[in-house]
Every structure is written in structure tokens, then in C-alpha cells.
Amino acid sequence: MSYLNWAKQNSDQLPQMTCELVLGEHEPSSYKAGDTINGHLLLNTSQPFYVYAIRVVLEGYAIVTSEGEKVKSKPDNFLKIGVDVLGQGKILACGEHHLSFAITIHPQNKVGELPGSMQTSHGFITYKLVAYLKQENKSHRQTEKSVSVLGFLNLSVFEPSLMTPVVYEKLQKSSSLSVFPSVLSKSRLKISLRLRKSGFLPGESIFFELNMSNPGNYEIVASSVTLVQKFTYNSGTTQKVQLFEIRSIETKVLQGSTALWADSVIMDGCDGIVVSQSGIIIEISHFLKVRIKTNGPDEHFLMEVPLKIGSTKRN
Template identity: 20%
Template sequence: MPSVKSLTLTYDALNENGTFSEGDTITGKVTLDLLKEVAVQNLYVKAKGDADVRWTKKSGDHTHTYSAHRRYFKLKHFLIAEDSRDTSIAQGIHVYKFSFNIPPGSMPSSFRGSHGKVVYKLEAVLSRSWRMDRTVEKEINFVSKSFPNLHSLMSHQAGSTNKEMGLFSKGHVNMDATLERRAYAPGETVAIVAKINNSSSSNMTPKFSLIQDVVYRANGNTKHESNVIHKLVDSCISPHTQSVVKSAVKIPPGQMHTIQNCDIISVEYHLKVYLDISFSFDPEIKFPVVILSPDLLRGPQPGVAAGPYPAGATGGPSNSDFPPPAVSMGPYPPAPHSGSYAYPGAQSYSAPQPGYPNNTPMHAGPPPVYPPLPAHMSGGYSNPVPQPASPYGSPFSSSSSTSVLHPPPTAPTLHSPPSAPEIQPPPSSAFNVSPTAPTYNLMPSAPMMNADFLSQSDEPPPAYSLLFPSPAPEKSDAK
């Protein structure tokens, strides 16, 4: 008859989704149900987070295995302390409570793929003498909140593509597409607006696909995987017509989040908008999409302007421990693309615009409501944040068509600063572009070239006739 009836592990949820993130506290309990008194060496519970990658590749008669492992944290708490002698536990149900603090820092979200996984779990272990350890595990759903430049992900996206038709059709086609933002949560809908000008003799069908791209890395090798999450097909567009297509692609509620902070697994998403044309390369536009926790997108954030424009248009709160510098509240908005882009997490600020007291601005507007923000934190229309190179390659579909993502349009409330007046030089002085080269003096030991070299000695110089005697006069043959 077994002495241990059951060993169970439960934990308390922090939210309705049952997710945990960096810095959260996990509380729970371990329940031990005994049918009779037993001697226990120890009882402990562990919390850990690991990432693993593994795949095989055949090359002729040989099979190569690629694997990698990363551990993010491991915490251990003894419920029954380890002792030199066994601890007797009476018959009945015994409940032990525990608590863990997930360490802060950047850690990837939970993920399971065909060649790798990122798993966070709790594990309770009961150890007894001369017995196999009894173990129970419980996975926890970890959602990372480490997304630098979060508010820049809320900015508007726009792109366009053009294609000249080939042998089987004449004319050309143009498509402009827009997305309201870049970041979405599972269960949300991606709204797409595409303006299509079919100036060709072919029929074409607009299509929309949400695609997941996964890259596994191990031992200097990579394994790529692409999955179509959702696909929509719109109505056919006839030749020589224009059409505005509005579509909505829903992200599945349980879709795995974007992973950008793991060196052995990366998970990216992009939305492909393209035109299906028979016997021709399909012109397409690819929009990067980031799937993250709904808690990061829920409601207006402190310090973000409310209005018809996304939160990224004015930026958001900074993660820096340093206070922001004084900023100008004058009529000049911050200069585009100012500041440093070297480190995405570093705090840098734009220099205030110079003032011209003797020149009245020609296009002075009302002062902005919010002070200028650092360039790397601003994701609005007037100052797009530079994005890293897309892992999917170039958005150009073929040599006969071109596709490009446009930067967000300029916000209508901002006014471009007037050009600085040209500084005219004084009439009495010449305007030199470069400063005059400095004068270099010769070494003191070298005599000056304009001085008498022979006069450098205290003795009187010898007579010229002694140094250069005149030649003897020649005899003339004339008679």
C-alpha cells in the first residue's frame, strides 16, 4: 500500500489571463496527502525559466544535431528543510505555502515551436530515503514586458507599390496601404485600408496574410520557419478601375507573442498586402507587426496626449533615471531626426532650437502643448524612429515592381521652423570660409635666410679677393 496518496501544486493568478512578467511575485501552495506516517528527507519547490533549441540535419550518411540552451533564472525554496535525519510527517493532508519573486530584467515570453521552446514552470519535489523522488510540475504563462520604444510602436504605418505589367498585359498598377499602428495584442483586429489603381488590362485580387517568422539558432547555424496565421481574400478588381479596399485581420486570442530578446529563438510577425495577378509577379507590401501583452496597450498611458493621433505621435514616459533637460516652449518644434540612435535604451535629448531676436518668424505658430521629446523615444508623424533591418529581407517582390514603406506623414499641428537668415559679412572685412593657417617659426638654431650668413661670427669676414680670386687675363691674338 503506498504511503503518499497525492502531491499537488497550485499557484495564484495575478490577472484574468493568468500571466506573469518580470518582477512579479508568484504565490502558491503544495499539498501533500499521506495515507500513513512517512519519513521525509526534504520537500522543496523550484521556479525556473529556460530556452532550448534542437534540430537535426542529414548530410549524406551523417546526421548533425544542433542544440542550444539558455537559463534565465532558477529559484529554490525548501518547505521541509534538508536534515541529516529524516523528518516524520503524520498521516493526513498537509499544505505548504510558498512565494517567489521573478527577477527583473529582459526575458522572452513563453513559446513552443517545432524546433525550440521557452518554458517557465514551477516544480515541487518530495525526497525520501530509499525511494524515488516524487515530482509534480506546473507551467506558468510568462509574458515579457521588455519592449524598448514602446510608444513608437503605436505610430501609423503606410506603404506603396508600383508595377509595370509584362507580356500578357499592358499598363501598370499602383497600390497604397495603411495600418493604424504596429503593435497589437492577441485577440485584436488589424484594420487595413488599401487604395488600388488598376490601370492595366488584367484582373487582380487583393489578399492579406498575417505571417509568423521563427528563427532558431545553435552552434553558429540557423533554422527558419514560416507559418501563415490568418489569410483574407477580397473581391476581384476589374481592369482600368480604382478601388478602396478595407479589410480586417484578426489575431488569434492565444497567439504567441513577439520574441526579440532571446539569442537562440526569435519570433517576428508581418502583414503582407499583395495583389494576386495571373501570369505575373504579385506586387506586395510588408508591414512589421509586433504582438505583445494587452496590459501594455490598455488605456492611455501617463504623459501621453489624447486625441485623434496615436500615442506615439507625442512619445511617452522615459525609462531613464535622469531628469529631462530644460526644453524650449517657443514656436519651433524639435528638428526631425535629431538626437542619438546608438542605443535604443539610452536616453538622449535634442538640443533646443536657436533663437533669432532680430528676426521675426515668418511662419510662427502656437506653442506646442507638450515639450519636445528625445528622438529615440518619439514615434510620431514628424519624427519617425529608425527601425532595425527586417529579418524577412527586402519588401520588393520582383524587378518589375517596386514597394516601399513610407515614413508617417507630418502631424498637422506641427509647423516647420523657418530657415535661419543668412549671415552677411561686414562690408569692411572679407569673409573667410576657413581660418588662416598658423605661422610656423623656424628652429632657433637655423639661421634666417635674409641675414648675412658670414656675419654670424664675431671675426671679420675675409676679403672677397681671397675667397674668389679673379682669373688671369687672356692674351689677345689681335694685332
């Protein structure tokens, strides 16, 4: 509940008024793209007065923080969807008023991404319903209410190629300073990683085939494939990165001059995974990290393969 904010900014004598945003009785705890937020703005005024319009707006924005909550970046406003609950040039009678609203959530960028509500130690993405009272050429923020929104990304629409097979290849980096580099290069590991697709939904299994060419017949000490979630926070010229390993599998059965490892990283039960998001100051991305450790003279093998985690893949 809040009192009229613009009364102190105008010379005219204005009535005392309180306002509160109230959601419908059967509203969900979190909304998703395509959902409609239903509710009403509860007003109570002591006497009639003229108002140009009253508007309720769903606003989404991202903020990067540093030093805890002490320093914040300028908000990155990526969503603004609103409806007028009281038309232009109306007399608001004294007493209690219930002004209904219905706001349908939809992405407002070209690629159809909708960031999900989140908060970490380095920033947050939040959504709020805000009531504005319009008086002449000014809009005054009256009251607000936070709502939770789930991330949305349609993989089929965002990039259809995400649903097609893809192959990544990499040659092991040499750490040797030998005068015979061409001889050493012939003994280095070469890895080929094949995926049936590179776009996934939370809960799906990521099937892969890891083909290894090991002409040096080095012993494979350890090998793993890990699904990593990456948060990138951009604030001016400053960038911070957080990495979270969601799920990892290991094997040691990769001996000989050639080897094949066919397996899957299962995302079942990965509650911490969120939808990929780009285009705002908090970006969320995912990749598979391949690690192979040998007893050879070269550096341990490391390869990162980008993925997209979406919320749906229907056309």
C-alpha cells in the same frame, strides 16, 4: 517523488529522504506574469540531519531540437526566480515536513517580455519548479515539476509607437529586360498600406487601408492580405524557420488606375496565435503579407508588414 540525490556524492552517512513538489489545491492550469505560484515541498526523512539551505526555483529555458528529440541545443536559460524554504544552517528533524513557498512570476529582461510555454517539432520553451538542497558550497537538484506559463508582452511599455498609425509603401518589382526601363517603371503597381497601429492583442481586428496606384490599368487577377506567424529557431550557425498562416482575406475588386481596399483581418477564434517573442534562441514574430496578382508583364506584387502581438497594452 525522488530520493536524496547528494547522498551518493558525500562520504558522510546520510539518512534516507524523499522529496516532492506539491502545488496548492486551487492553483490555475496556466500562470501569467504577475501571478504567484503557491505550493509546498514535501520532505520525509528517516533521521535528523544538518542542511545548509533548501531552495525552490522557477526556471525558464528554451531548447532547439533537430532530428526529432535526438539532438538538442544548449538550453537558453532566460528566467530564474527562487526562494529559500529552509534557512541557512538548520537541523532537519526526522519525519514529514511541509515547506511552503510562493514565487511571483515576472520578466527578467529589460523589455519586459516573458515567453509562453510551447512545443513544436523544432524546439520548445518550458518552465519548471526545481528544488535544490544546499550542502556547504554545492547545490544538488532534488526534484522538479513542470508548470505552464502564458506569454507576456505589454505593447504600451515595450514600444509606445506600436499604438500609433503607420504607413508602408512599395513599388512592384519589374521582371522585364526592356531597353526602356523608365517607361515600364511608370506603369508598375505602387502599393501603400496604412494601419491604425502595428501592435495588437489576440482577438483584435487588424484594420487596414490598401491604396493602389495602377497606371498600367492591369487587371487584378487576385489579391489577399494574410496574417502570418513566424517561428525562428537559432542553434549556433544554424537557423530554421516555420511559417503559419493564421487568417487570410481576399478580394478582386481593385480595378482602374487607382483603387482603395479598406477591410480588416479578424483574429477572433485564432487559438493558435501566440505572443511575439524576441531575445532568446526561439523567436516568434508576426507580419501581414500582401499578395497582388495582375495580368501585367511584371512579377506578382508581394509586401510584408511587421506586427507585434502582445498580451496587454495597459500602462
